[in-house]
Amino acid sequence: MTDYPMRQIIDGDGALVDDRYKDQMTPELVVEMYKKMVFARLFDRKCVNLQRQGRIGTYVPFEGQEASQVGSALALREDDWMFPTYRDHGATLTFGHSLKNILMYWNGRYEGAVPPEGKRIFPPAVPIASQLLHATGAAWAEKKKGTDRIAIVYFGDGATSEGDFHEGLNFASVFQIPVIFFNQNNGYAISVPTTRQMHSKTIAQKAVAYDMEGIRVDGNDVCAVYFAVKEAAEKARRGAGPTLIEAVTWRYGAHTTSDDPSKYRDQSETELRRKTVDPVGRMEKYLKRHGYWDERLKAYETEATAEIEAAVKAMESEPAADIRHLFDYVFAESPWPIEDQKADYHRLKGGVR
Amino acid sequence: MKTAVKTREITLIQALTEAMDTMLERDPSVLVLGEDVGVNGGVFRATDGLYEKYGEDRIIDTPLAESGIIGTSIGLAMNGFKPIAEIQFFGFIYPAFNQIVTQATRIRGRTLGRFTVPMVIRAPYGAGVRAPEIHSDSMEALFIHMPGIKVVVPSNPYDAKGLLIASIEDPDPVLFLEPMKLYRAGRKEVPEGYYTVPIGKAATVKEGTDITILSYGAMMPIALKAAEKAEKDGIRSEVIDLRTLFPLDRELIQASVEKTGKIIIVHEGHRTNGLAAEITALINDTETAFLSLKAPIQRVTGFDVPVPMFSLEEAYLPSIEAVYDKIRFLAEY
DSSP: OOOOOOBOSBOTTSOBOOOTTGGGOOHHHHHHHHHHHHHHHHHHHHHHHHHHTTSSSSOOOOTTOHHHHHHHHHTSOTTSEEEOBTTOHHHHHHTTOOHHHHHHHHTTOGGGGOOOTTOEEOOOBOSTTHHHHHHHHHHHHHHHHTOOOOEEEEEETGGGGSHHHHHHHHHHHHTTOOEEEEEEEOSEETTEEHHHHOSSSOSGGGGGGGTOEEEEEETTOHHHHHHHHHHHHHHHHTTOOOEEEEEEOOOOSOSSTTOOGGGTSOHHHHHHHHHHSOHHHHHHHHHHHTTOOOHHHHTHHHHHHHHHHHHHHHHHTSOSOOTHHHHTTSSSSOOHHHHHHHHHHHHHHTTOO | OOOOOOEEEEOHHHHHHHHHHHHHHHOTTEEEEETTOSTTOOTTSTTTTHHHHHOTTTEEEOOSOHHHHHHHHHHHHHTTOEEEEEOSSGGGOGGGHHHIIIIITTHHHHTTTSSOOOOEEEEEEOSOSOOOTTSOOOOHHHHHHSTTOEEEOOOSHHHHHHHHHHHHHOSSOEEEEEEGGGTTSOOEEEESSOOOOOTTOOEEEEOOSSEEEEEOGGGHHHHHHHHHHHHTTTOOEEEEEOOEEESOOHHHHHHHHHHHOOEEEEEEEESTTSHHHHHHHHHHHSHHHHHHOOSOOEEEEEOSSOOOOGGGHHHHSOOHHHHHHHHHHHHHO
16 A cells, blocks of 8 residues: 655644755745635634624634645636635635625625636535536646646545545546645544544545545645645646645534534544644744744734625625526526516515415 | 323424434334434434434444445345435435435336335425525425335424334335424424324315415425415415325325315425426316316425525525415415
8 A cells, every 4th residue: 555644844833844845935925824824714713703693604614724725725826726615715715715705605695606707716515525526627628728727626534435526536537637636634524533434544545546646745734735736736737637635634613603513522632733733823833933923924913804804894785685696597598487486476575466 | 991192392303313213222123324423413413312322333424425325225225224314415415316216216126026125315405594505405306206215294293203203114215304494493292102104194284165275394384374374364274284295195185175176285396397286287187176176276386496595595485475375366266
């Protein structure tokens, strides 16, 4: 069995343990990584609070997975494709999605799945693993068109049990498609631990069956994630095919705001990880060790919070959901049953029979 | 002498847990399997406490794979077990569709009865609880259409327990749809221990002479409230809970049609090829019922659009007003 050691560049204490990328780790880049992670975390916490206050619906938190999401998103080119799940808005907001729209998604609004003009971001996948095939198809299209755009697709440990996971990897392998399968192994699929999800020791090793490169990285190390994705992206761009990346991380909170993790796991492990291998904490230590830390960075939280609050305000200032979103976007041209039903809806609303 | 059966007031979801508990206790071949059904007790707590009581060999947390859950349940069922397979939300059943439509429903026929699939597929369905996207589907029509599987939908705690026990005992595949919106909507008297509510039998929950309203699942409260509202106008509606969607209770439907001659069918599933269409055809096919009709059959259904994100779900769902509107139309007809 091929061994898949976990790649790490910065350890939990903020020490550089692999200096291969030292020259590329410019102050601008590492500060940017840190700020994006702080931003993602603040946004995530704000969303949990909004849900608690009944200002949005059920929410899916990602706290603890910021390094995986920010690192992977920063490694992409502006014009690449992103196929997230419902837990990957840390990645989509880093990649340029609209904060207001992300909030609207969690408020049950169709506008929420619409990316800013020109951004190739698919709606969050809800049925598990379905998106692996879409990413493979979209990247296949880029290959057929002769561009060097690539696609990245996000999925969790649970998704590897679905048929669509295997079909996606196989198609990408058979047709040598420029797609990155970016797995965040956060230890649990709702309540089911990875050890119960699979008998395999790693997710990376599943690449072997498709003769694909499999990489395992510390998913709480933003630099390890960034460079793994960057290399996989470069490989895909030059036509050398797909890569499976397993980013080993941990979800601190619940599966969703409707879930109680204390039912199925001991939260002390979460607390320990928060203290020892937190993505944001270790980057802060790294920045301090290298003298990149300054008062402006400390003040960044205030700046980020203001931006998030502005987005919340924008979301809450939106008029009520538009009934046309229910009827007018099923087909390019609505066939008569939908037109009739829409007319009937309006007749009843108008109180005329 | 009738033995006094102890009853308690419990919710629909507690009734389901009790049904599984009762059958797990009585029949060692009964298994529960699905995503998060074990340690977590189910995302809605439908299997709460069963893992602790029966252990991981019988209450099985499976890998996250709907086709895997149903496909392996078929094998387990063919080989001596009675699996209760939970699909976490009805909207996630589609990866297993192939296993149901090409296998579960055909094994008895393909082997002339040598192998059978006594399996229950449980799934919470329906909108109205502000759930995330694709968690609110009501695609029962796909399975009513499909030969070889019975489709059951309770609307209250008493029926939920009795119907689930009957489904577990049924020798063939049963799709058991649970109205998520009614899981904790109220408590009803439910007997302790074993009892069944027969599959294939509807129930008249309100007697009336002017109009018949046929509905099921989460639309029952809507149908009843609309009927109550019309009662104030002097219109007496009969309200029938279909309970089993395949096979339909032809006799009860026929009797009520012959009594009132005016029919409204209410379901939250999409309109085209929905159950209302089949009931309309059934009435047409039953000459005495057809000839009793005094007005065109009316239906209030979900629209022919995907169940929307929750900001629009109330617009999608049949409302009390929409049913009342049809009652008034028929009363004046």
